[in-house]
Amino acid sequence: MAVTNSTRKLTPADWAAAALNAIAEGGLAGVAVEPLARRLGATKGSFYWHFANREALIDAALARWEQDHTESVIVRVDQEDDPRQRLRLLLTTALGLAHEDSIDSAVLAAGSHPVVAPVLERVTARRIGYLAELFRQLGFPPAQARDRGLLAYTAYLGQTQLIQAGLPAAQGAGVRRYVERILGILTAPE
Amino acid sequence: MAVTNSTRKLTPADWAAAALNAIAEGGLAGVAVEPLARRLGATKGSFYWHFANREALIDAALARWEQDHTESVIVRVDQEDDPRQRLRLLLTTALGLAHEDSIDSAVLAAGSHPVVAPVLERVTARRIGYLAELFRQLGFPPAQARDRGLLAYTAYLGQTQLIQAGLPAAQGAGVRRYVERILGILTAPE
DNA sequence: GTCTGACCATACGGGAGCGTACGGAGGTGG
DNA sequence: CCACCTCCGTACGCTCCCGTATGGTCAGAC
Known part of the structure; x- marks a missing residue:
């Protein structure tokens, strides 16, 4: 049995x-060996x-995050x-995950760091690519799908920023309502 | 004539x-007295x-930013x-400003800091409020206008994140095209 | 029982930054 | 020309953290 490593x-x-x-708590600067060890x-x-x-x-932490x-x-x-x-x-x-932890936005904030940059680039491309694929599956032509995927992803990123900043953006039960609203706007024909 | 303070x-x-x-360059941790003095x-x-x-x-820097x-x-x-x-x-x-400097995203990233939080809260509320007002002026009912204003602002925040992360999101001349696309999606009736 | 290697604690040196103390330069009014 | 105030340089002590050196502990091999 994994005893969750007590001693x-x-x-x-x-x-x-x-x-x-x-x-998640203090950004890259929050990763300090001695406090972590304590x-x-x-x-x-x-x-x-x-x-x-x-x-x-x-490096190891980012790999796990990815x-x-x-x-x-x-x-x-x-x-x-x-x-x-x-x-x-x-x-x-x-959006649910964004409420629980703020790792995503913390990694984004450290995007200029040479160790973070390549990981972040891969993750971003993967996520936007998958979103675009979903919009294609919904019947949008490729260019439209890519724009909407990009818009959806940027909206998500911004949302995580607002949440992490403590803004009441879309809390708790409001998430479902907000998701439906976003879905309506993003999937409506132009 | 202001001689831009040489000596x-x-x-x-x-x-x-x-x-x-x-x-903008190094986040809050980048504000160090001695390096700045140098x-x-x-x-x-x-x-x-x-x-x-x-x-x-x-504090003074954030006031200027606001x-x-x-x-x-x-x-x-x-x-x-x-x-x-x-x-x-x-x-x-x-979006143009987001290309030139990355102060916005840097401040967002430090949103949990007690000195930053109140400023960020004011700025966010002001911006979303103004956006919602614009959508009301475009004829959307209040609830719709608020949702679309929120969506527009989160999309902007996410876009700044992508730009600062070095992603080719919407560069140079592509900005105009992307803005038009966003305008089309955000102002289309649901 | 001894030996070996994985794992960890302790102690040390070094660097970077914050904040303070204090003295010096330079302009200004009397 | 002198006193004073503003502004800044220098020097110092302190804290926090990184990385290294070195020795100790414990499990398993044999």
């Missing part, structure tokens, strides 16, 4: 998970055994039958 | 402007004469005659 040895995955939380009940000696330096930790916050979601959404239902589920899932 | 004494406004640039050709002795501490500098990047733009846009033309000019101006 067990630490793994690189443990450090990466803690680093992701730190990014939070994990360990010391730097443990960290520098598993990682070469701080940058390697950030997997959990993009590919996993796409796989799950893609199991829906109806394209419109897929889009609905995607928007609901994404 | 002149420094004013608080000089420090605030430099701090704004620093925020860049201005001065030392900390000068800084701590004009400001009580680092936080006071950030004025220059919101009120000024609204005043200028509001001089247009046609509501649709106002919206078009606003989108074009905002």
Whole structure:
């Protein structure tokens, strides 16, 4: 049984998970080895055994983020039958996640960092590409689909910004209403 | 003639402007007194004469940002005659500015900071409110206008994120085309 | 039981920034 | 020409964090 590591040895995955939380809370600057070690009940000696330096930790954390916050979601959404239902589920899932943690916006904010840039570029292209594909499946011609996918993604990004900034954007039960409104606007013929 | 201060004494406004640039480049963490002093050709002795501490500098920089990047733009846009033309000019101006500097997204990213939060809240409410007003002027009922204003603003925020992340979102001449597309989608009846 | 290697704690050196103390330069009024 | 005020440079102590060096602990191999 995985006893959630009370007094067990630490793994690189443990450090990466803690680093992701730190990014969500304080951005890249929040990833500091010594405070992280204290939070994990360990010391730097443990960290520098598993990682070469701080940058390697950030790398590992971003790899985990790329997997959990993009590919996993796409796989799950893609199991829906109806394209419109897929889009609905995607928007609901994404906005829901945006309420729970602010990792996405934190990573975006650090987009200029050389370690973050390539990961962010891949994730962004993947997400916009999938959205555009959904709009194509809804019957829009390619150029239209791409524009609407881009608009949908930028709207999502902005929404996460507002949420993280504490603005009452679309809270709780309002999410469903807002998603329906967005769906109506984005899928209406021009 | 303002000789752009070659060897002149420094004013608080000089420090605030430099701090704004620093925020755009490196976020709040980029606002460091000593590096800023070096860049201005001065030392900390000068800084701590004009400001009580680092936080006071950030305050001043944000006040300048609130004025220059919101009120000024609204005043200028509001001089247009046609509501649709106002919206078009606003989108074009905002997206154009987003290409030149990345202050907006940097401030957004620091939204959780206690000094930034109240300023950001005011600016956000003001911008969304003005956008909603524009959609009302275009004939949408209040609830519709608010939703579309919110969608337009989140789309703008997301767009600035993409631009700052180096994505080819809507570059140069493509801005006009993209603005027209967005205008078409956002002002089309549901 | 000893040995080896994975894993970790402790201690250290170094750098970057914040804030303070204090003294000096330069203009200005009397 | 002197006193004064504004503005700034220099020097210092402090904190936080990175990365390294080194020794200790514990499990399993044999």
